[in-house]
Amino acid sequence: MTGMMVAAAAAALAIAAAPIRQDPACPAGSSAALPATYDGWAAMQGVTAGTSVATPxxxxxxxxARTTLSPVATVTFPxxxxxxxxxxxxxxxxxxxxTTPGTYRVALGAAVWVDLVAGGEGSTGMKAVxxxxxxxxPDCSTVRKFVDFKLTPGRYVLQVSGAKTPILAVMVTRLG
Known part of the structure; x- marks a missing residue:
């Protein structure tokens, strides 16, 4: 009985550790056409992410944006x-x-954690949205994940963390 429980726990851990998207129907190196939501995805501009709210x-x-990130230990999040x-x-x-209220999508090219932060000057009074x-x-695309937020006009700070590589594709677009 104990052996079965250990085996079940090991199987559950293996599933939890597996990559989220594994689609054997996607040939290696292929990239599917993206829906209109991602029209700007292919036109990447190079940017270097800031290391604090003062330098975003x-x-x-x-x-x-083909975004260059920094070691997490050097970044101060608001x-x-x-x-x-x-x-x-x-x-x-x-x-x-x-500038326009609506739902906005943050699209990311890798599995990372994002927080969208609003309000305040500097880091005073800022809160996660x-x-x-x-x-x-979309399947077989270079868009790994997305997160949607309902936003009103203003400046927001996108905090990206947990990236395994120093380069990350990021796009923010209005859905409606």
Whole structure:
């Protein structure tokens, strides 16, 4: 009986540790055409993420960025990330200016943690915005995941943490 419980626990851990998207129907190196939501995904601009709220790079809405991140130990977040990043991972701080209320999607090219932060000057009075949806990018695409937020006009700070590599594709676009 104990052996069966250990085997079941090991199987559960193996499933939890497996990558989220494993689609054997996607040939290696292939990338599916993306829906209109991701029109700006292929036009990547190079940006270097900031290491604090005082130095964020600003993302252009609807255009993806090939973002250079920094070691997480060198980044000061305006709000403590909801999920702590592992030592040795990469992180950064980016700004997004919203002029029209609506739902906005943060699309990411890798499995990372993101918090969207609003309000206050500097880091005073800033609060994380609650996501309204999240999921995986389109099958066989380079969009790994997305997180949606309902936003009003203003400046927001996108905190990225837990990246395994120093380069991350990021795009923020308005859905409606």
């Amino acid at each position: 790079a600003t993302l252009a809405l609807g255009r993806s 709000v403590k990330p909801e999920r702590a990043a592992a030592a040795g991972t990469q992180a950064g701080v980016l700004a997004v200016d919203v 609650t996501a309204v949806a999240h999921g995986h990018g």
